[in-house]
Amino acid sequence: MSQQTTLAVVVPKFSEFVKHLPTVYDLAACDQEILRQLWSGLGYYARARNLNKGAKFIVEKLEGHFPQSYYEWLKIPGCGSYTASVIASICFNEKVACVDGNVVRVVSRLLGLSEDVWSSSGKSAIQTYVDQMIPEERPGDFNQAIMELGATVCRKSKPLCLLCPIQKECLAFAHNCVEICPPKKPRRDTVDVELFALVFWRKATDTVAIAHRTKGFLSNTVGFPLIPATEASEVKQVLQSLLHLQFLELSSKFSHNITHHRISGKVLVVQELENPSITTESVLWRELGLSQSFDWVPRSVVASKLSTSFDNKVFKLFANYK
DNA sequence: AAGCCGTGGCA
DNA sequence: TTGCCAAGGCT
Numbered sequence: 001m002s003q004q005t006t007l008a009v010v011v012p013k014f015s016e017f018v019k020h021l022p023t024v025y026d027l028a029a030c031d032q033e034i035l036r037q038l039w040s041g042l043g044y045y046a047r048a049r050n051l052n053k054g055a056k057f058i059v060e061k062l063e064g065h066f067p068q069s070y071y072e073w074l075k076i077p078g079c080g081s082y083t084a085s086v087i088a089s090i091c092f093n094e095k096v097a098c099v100d101g102n103v104v105r106v107v108s109r110l111l112g113l114s115e116d117v118w119s120s121s122g123k124s125a126i127q128t129y130v131d132q133m134i135p136e137e138r139p140g141d142f143n144q145a146i147m148e149l150g151a152t153v154c155r156k157s158k159p160l161c162l163l164c165p166i167q168k169e170c171l172a173f174a175h176n177c178v179e180i181c182p183p184k185k186p187r188r189d190t191v192d193v194e195l196f197a198l199v200f201w202r203k204a205t206d207t208v209a210i211a212h213r214t215k216g217f218l219s220n221t222v223g224f225p226l227i228p229a230t231e232a233s234e235v236k237q238v239l240q241s242l243l244h245l246q247f248l249e250l251s252s253k254f255s256h257n258i259t260h261h262r263i264s265g266k267v268l269v270v271q272e273l274e275n276p277s278i279t280t281e282s283v284l285w286r287e288l289g290l291s292q293s294f295d296w297v298p299r300s301v302v303a304s305k306l307s308t309s310f311d312n313k314v315f316k317l318f319a320n321y322k
Numbered sequence: 323a324a325g326c327c328g329t330g331g332c333a
Numbered sequence: 334t335t336g337c338c339a340a341g342g343c344t
Contacts, residue, residue: 001340002339002340002341003339003340003341003342004327004328004338004339004340004341004342005328005329005330005339005340005341006329006330006331006338006339006340007339007340008330008331009329009330009331009339010340041328041329041330042328042329042330043327043328043329043330044327044328044329044341044342045327045328046327046342046343047341047342050342050343077342077343078341078342078343079342080341080342080343081341081342082340082341082342083340083341083342086340098340100339100340100341101338101339101340101341102339102340103340119323119324120323120324121323144340147340148340150340151340156337156338156339157333184337185337185338187337187338188325188326190336217327217328218327218328219327256328256329257328257329258327258328258329259326259327259328260326260327261327308328308329309328309329309330310328310329
């Protein structure tokens with residue numbers, strides 16, 4: 001959970017998570033829908049799927065025995081060099097450095113590195129450097145200490161150099177270049193995106209279609225089908241031709257950011273009338289070019305099925321209209 | 323190896 | 334309001 005996610009957000013989620021799934025066997029056997037609910041609001045949903053994969057790997061291939069080394073943990077799905085180093089050093093006293101964003105910053109300043117610390121080669125060099133510094137005693141505590149130093153003293157903005165225990169050794173402090181060490185992480189320019197979220201509403205049973213999205217934003221998550229705004233007119237034409245349907249484009253837009261995408265969205269409510277024709281769901285889906293499986297869910301329980309913040313926004317607009 | 327992926331919190 | 338970004342991993 002803590003991968004690329006603020007700890008303050010993680011902690012309460014983690015408590016709830018382990019309360020429901022206290023063992024690796026529970027996690028391995030966990031139903032995807034339950035997993036989605038427990039992960040709801042945390043983002044980067046591939047992490048939740050990998051966590052489940054990793055648990056299955058341990059239960060099925062390792063007979064429930066946890067790996068006991070950095071190298072073996074690296075083979076677990078969702079477990080990269082950072083996570084493997086955390087587990088190996090804290091749980092098994094292995095002398096391997098944890099290189100997260102904090103550690104990159106601390107070392108960048110300590111050594112006065114003002115360029116290329118975020119690339120894979122840059123982080124690899126930092127890994128090698130800190131690996132050499134790990135003491136024999138309590139490697140895990142050492143790793144956590146550097147990370148904590150980065151989080152509290154050697155922080156990104158307004159570092160507390162006057163309180164820093166390694167101020168005397170810090171080249172950035174000595175050369176008065178703490179401001180440019182480390183350089184900012186390179187980031188993609190923000191891209192504006194317009195899209196439509198489709199809310200299929202079967203009035204007769206008061207049910208709503210929830211799709212398993214297979215491509216684009218929020219791929220491999222469950223929620224409302226999404227289409228680029230550029231395809232909206234085409235979809236509307238198809239909808240026009242299907243006489244048992246009527247659609248309504250809600251006037252209010254919603255906005256949402258996904259990584260470097262600034263999304264402006266509108267909700268297209270597609271209502272199935274009281275007396276539907278024989279057109280089947282699969283035909284409807286095929287004609288709309290939505291290659292996604294879906295379930296019809298009672299409107300009253302849709303909210304409990306949704307797991308992304310994006311879908312929550314969409315459903316709120318729909319509920320407001322309804 | 324660079325590009326990709328969600329969200330909440332904070333300045 | 335807007336931008337920045339976090340105890341990264343996968344492809």
